[in-house]
Amino acid sequence: MSRWTGPWPTDGIAFGADYNPEQWPEEVWADDVALMREAGVTLVSLGIFSWGQLEPAEGQLDFGWLDRILDLLHEAGIRVDLATPSAAPPVWLHLAHPEMLPVDADGLRLTHGSRESWCVSSPVIREHATRIARVLAERYGHHPAVAMWHISNELACHNGRCYCDVSAAAFRDWLGKEYPDVDALNLAWGTAFWGQRYSSFEQVLPPRRTTTIPNPGQRLDFERFSSDAFVAHLEAEAAVLREVTPHLPVTTNYMVMGDFRQIDYTQTTPLIDIVSNDHYLAAEDPRGWAELAFSADRVRGLAGGDPWLLMEHSTSAVNWQPRNLAKQPGQLLRNSLQHVARGADGVLFFQWRQSRAGAEKFHSGMVPHAGADSELFREVAHLGATLGRLAEVRGSVVEKGRVALLWDTQAWWASELEAHPTVDLHYLDLPRALHGALVDAGVAVDVVPATADLDGYDVVLVPTLYLAPADLPDRLSAVVARGGHVLVSYFSGIVDEHDRVLLGGYPGAFRDLLGVRGEEFAPLREGGSVQLSDGSTGLVWTERLTADDAEVLATYADGPSAGGPALTRRTVDGGGAAWYLSTRLDTGSTAALVGRVLDAAGVSPLVDGPGGLEVVRRVGESGSWLFAINHTDTDLPLHATGDDLVGGAAHAAGEMVPARGVKVLRESVVIER
Ligand SMILES: [Zn+2]
Numbered sequence: 001m002s003r004w005t006g007p008w009p010t011d012g013i014a015f016g017a018d019y020n021p022e023q024w025p026e027e028v029w030a031d032d033v034a035l036m037r038e039a040g041v042t043l044v045s046l047g048i049f050s051w052g053q054l055e056p057a058e059g060q061l062d063f064g065w066l067d068r069i070l071d072l073l074h075e076a077g078i079r080v081d082l083a084t085p086s087a088a089p090p091v092w093l094h095l096a097h098p099e100m101l102p103v104d105a106d107g108l109r110l111t112h113g114s115r116e117s118w119c120v121s122s123p124v125i126r127e128h129a130t131r132i133a134r135v136l137a138e139r140y141g142h143h144p145a146v147a148m149w150h151i152s153n154e155l156a157c158h159n160g161r162c163y164c165d166v167s168a169a170a171f172r173d174w175l176g177k178e179y180p181d182v183d184a185l186n187l188a189w190g191t192a193f194w195g196q197r198y199s200s201f202e203q204v205l206p207p208r209r210t211t212t213i214p215n216p217g218q219r220l221d222f223e224r225f226s227s228d229a230f231v232a233h234l235e236a237e238a239a240v241l242r243e244v245t246p247h248l249p250v251t252t253n254y255m256v257m258g259d260f261r262q263i264d265y266t267q268t269t270p271l272i273d274i275v276s277n278d279h280y281l282a283a284e285d286p287r288g289w290a291e292l293a294f295s296a297d298r299v300r301g302l303a304g305g306d307p308w309l310l311m312e313h314s315t316s317a318v319n320w321q322p323r324n325l326a327k328q329p330g331q332l333l334r335n336s337l338q339h340v341a342r343g344a345d346g347v348l349f350f351q352w353r354q355s356r357a358g359a360e361k362f363h364s365g366m367v368p369h370a371g372a373d374s375e376l377f378r379e380v381a382h383l384g385a386t387l388g389r390l391a392e393v394r395g396s397v398v399e400k401g402r403v404a405l406l407w408d409t410q411a412w413w414a415s416e417l418e419a420h421p422t423v424d425l426h427y428l429d430l431p432r433a434l435h436g437a438l439v440d441a442g443v444a445v446d447v448v449p450a451t452a453d454l455d456g457y458d459v460v461l462v463p464t465l466y467l468a469p470a471d472l473p474d475r476l477s478a479v480v481a482r483g484g485h486v487l488v489s490y491f492s493g494i495v496d497e498h499d500r501v502l503l504g505g506y507p508g509a510f511r512d513l514l515g516v517r518g519e520e521f522a523p524l525r526e527g528g529s530v531q532l533s534d535g536s537t538g539l540v541w542t543e544r545l546t547a548d549d550a551e552v553l554a555t556y557a558d559g560p561s562a563g564g565p566a567l568t569r570r571t572v573d574g575g576g577a578a579w580y581l582s583t584r585l586d587t588g589s590t591a592a593l594v595g596r597v598l599d600a601a602g603v604s605p606l607v608d609g610p611g612g613l614e615v616v617r618r619v620g621e622s623g624s625w626l627f628a629i630n631h632t633d634t635d636l637p638l639h640a641t642g643d644d645l646v647g648g649a650a651h652a653a654g655e656m657v658p659a660r661g662v663k664v665l666r667e668s669v670v671i672e673r
Contacts, residue, residue: 004249004273009079009147010042012391014309014346015384016078017366019044021069022053023355029069032353033076035372040384043079043346045311046070048153049115051085051132057092063139074145081251081311082146084136084237086129087153088115093128100124103164105209114359116154119162120229121170126236133240141245149245150311151237151252154278156230160262161222163206167229172201174225188498189217216417216499223413227264235271249273253311256298258282258291259428264409265302266449275303278312278350281335283325289631290436292335293614296342297435297447298407305397305446307345310336315349315376316364324362330660332379333386334629337646337662340390341616341627343398347387389645390664396620401444402603404457406472407431408450408465414499415466415491422523424540430463430489430584437587437594442605442615454478458601459485465492467499468509477513480576485601487579487593488514490541491521506543514580515549515570522560530559530583532566536592538583542566545582556583567593608639613657617667626665630657642667 008014016036021029036044047054047066055061073080094101094112100122103109110117118125129152140146179185182198191197196215198204207214207222238250254265254277269275277299281288299308315332317324327335336347354365366380412427431447438445446457450469454460460479465472465488473493476486493509495501502508506518522542524530530538534554542561550570556562561582571577577600585593598604606615607626613636614629625645628638635656642665644651657663 003270006247006249008307008345008394009081009249009274010346012042013340013387013394014043014348015039015387016041016043017045017349017352018048018312019046019352020049020355021046022050022065023358024353026065026068028353029072032367033072033078035367035377036078036352037076038372039366039377039381040388041078041352043081043147043348044073044352045081045083045150045348046073047085047136048083048150049085049088051088052090054085055090055132058096061135066140070140070143070145074143078145079147080143080145081148081150082136082140083150084129084133084152084241086125086132086237089118089125089128093124097122097124099164099166102159102162103167105161105163105207107163107208109164114158116158118159119164119167120156120159120226120233121162121164121167126233129233130236130240133237134244137241137244141248146248148274149241149248149250151234151241151250151272154253154255155234156226156262157255157260160230161226163208168206170229171206171222171225172204174228175204175221176201178221188500189215189221190500191215213419216414216419219417220414220499224264224410227262227267227409230263231267231271234268238271251276251309251311253278254299254302256302257295261409261412266409266451269302269304274309275299275306276309276311276346279310279339280312280314280318283317283321284323287436289335289338289614290439291432292338293342293439294432294435294447296339296344297445300343300398301446301448301452303343305343305400307343307395307397309346309348310339310344311346311348312350313339313347314364315366315380316368317362318364319360319362326364328660329375329379333383334631334660334662336383336387337627337664338614338629340387340393341398341614341618341629343618345394347383386646389648392622392666393618393620393625393664396618396625399444399617399619399624400456401446402457402601403438403443403445403459403461403598404452404454405431405435405438405445405447405461405463406450406452406465407447408467408469411450411465411467414495415464417499421521422540424523424526425464425491427464427466433585433587433590434461434463434594437591439614440591440611441595441598442607442609442611442613443598443603444606444616457484458603459487459597462486462488462492464489466494467497468493470497473509473513476510476578480513480572480578481574483574483576485577485579485597486513487581487597489581490543490583510580513570513578514568515578516545516547516565516568516580518543518545518582520544524559528559529586530561531557532583532589533557534567536567536589537586538566538589539586540584541582543582550578550580609637612636613638624667626667628657628663628665630659630661633659635659638663640665640667
């Protein structure tokens with residue numbers, strides 16, 4: 001649940017970008033603001049990387065340019081999400097305090113000259129970041145343009161782990177609070193193995209580069225410590241802003257996208273008022289839109305179902321992937337409305353005007369190098385106008401799904417440590433595959449942290465949750481006891497919170513719930529597959545399993561676990577069931593299994609139809625809105641009725657959503673909340 005009970009920063013759905021006027025001569029600014037009005041921009045993030053301009057030398061503050069641009073934006077009715085500039089400390093600070101620069105696991109101290117070049121445990125950055133935040137809050141906290149605070153930028157994006165001596169001391173302090181004494185640490189980390197026993201905390205180091213596999217308990221605790229250090233940094237900046245400007249909401253832009261996992265965001269949501277996220281497609285992924293949907297659902301899960309803000313995405317290409325594909329015509333609108341469908345009440349970009357110089361000059365912007373007389377700017381203006389017509393959607397929420405998919409950053413950290421049964425198991429693969437199958441089937445799903453309340457869900461999916469919260473088995477048992485269906489996958493519930501294996505047979509945490517017992521993992525050779533007795537195909541992983549208290553739904557027809565159970569189900573009185581999947585299914589088999597579980601639970605798609613459309617419903621006080629996004633090259637029928645706010649015409653049941661098109665229906669049938 002969001003902390004913020006005050007007004008949303010904009011009247012309708014927020015639309016805009018990071019705005020970096022300091023990159024341009026001042027005579028460009030009036031043109032910027034005029035074009036922003038033409039495009040329908042309502043919110044810009046200002047000052048993210050401008051510490052060097054704001055404070056060219058220690059204590060010497062230059063507010064003139066920021067005063068002028070804030071006034072200009074205010075006159076144009078554009079609201080400002082004002083940033084604290086800690087993502088890019090000025091060069092003078094680095095030169096005065098080279099000890100604040102991060103050190104990598106090889107002991108190499110990085111240098112200034114890019115961004116985020118600071119150690120999160122450094123008292124220097126903490127002191128100066130909170131100092132400049134206070135300066136900004138005191139000067140601009142009551143400027144009429146300022147609507148919210150943007151703390152730093154993409155925290156931990158580049159400096160997520162630091163191995164310097166300052167970090168080492170902070171890590172030891174953290175361990176001293178986690179463990180009553182060093183013997184407890186020895187037990188937790190299993191230091192009896194390889195004779196790694198410590199006789200005092202003072203002997204402990206961060207997991208710097210060593211000869212071979214480092215201690216996994218040490219590695220996992222270092223992940224937690226590092227994440228906590230960023231949480232503490234966020235908390236310190238937020239505390240200053242709240243003290244000076246309690247009337248303004250604060251956010252920090254998450255990076256719930258791709259493989260980023262430097263911060264356990266569940267620890268940060270209590271500290272911010274409005275959840276916001278940056279999302280960039282993996283341009284070469286043909287199902288990048290599905291990863292976008294997965295990301296947006298994870299963000300909504302972090303926001304407790306409340307509306308959130310898409311703080312950054314791209315109008316077209318980025319510049320930091322190997323091959324930066326430009327978006328296809330219409331993709332800008334589809335991608336943007338996907339986020340809105342899944343709960344975003346704002347669509348912002350990096351950045352307003354494409355840079356002329358600097359590291360990201362080939363990253364697209366709202367105003368490209370070609371200028372406003374361009375297809376891209378016309379698409380931007382079209383999106384702005386479309387979002388204007390969707391203003392009534394703001395404040396509604398995504399209809400709660402009957403299916404929950406659990407994910408957990410701690411499980412992610414632990415499951416991808418070194419020396420595991422196969423290098424082919426990547427934590428997010430199965431969550432993404434299951435989510436993709438649900439999206440393809442048109443079934444609403446909530447992607448929620450593994451600690452979330454599971455009340456109200458008829459299906460709970462538990463993919464590769466290697467390290468599960470200690471109370472999860474009981475909570476899942478409760479779901480099954482009230483008639484729900486739980487699907488647990490391979491490599492779930494394997495270890496305790498210190499990455500120590502739960503003994504007596506896999507999966508230790510869920511053995512009773514599932515009625516199965518695994519004796520050995522039997523992963524496949526690279527690129528290998530196995531056949532299951534029900535015609536499914538398994539990849540990557542199998543297990544040698546017995547099912548003493550569960551029905552065997554499919555066995556392995558071949559491969560290293562041939563003859564043994566592959567898919568099982570333990571049904572309890574009342575009709576609920578706990579399913580166990582001990583292999584990674586291919587795409588078609590995954591869809592079939594998901595369909596089977598949904599059928600058993602009586603969960604159906606949001607609308608009847610042939611599938612293939614991404615369909616999401618938002619519900620509010622005044623009605624409901626059905627988003628239908630066609631990612632295919634074929635027109636697809638949508639069996640729902642309402643007024644299409646995108647195209648401006650009525651939609652009758654069975655009419656088409658054009659290939660690569662989007663409709664947002666204000667539904668004529670009132671959906672009960
Ligand atoms: Zn450090």
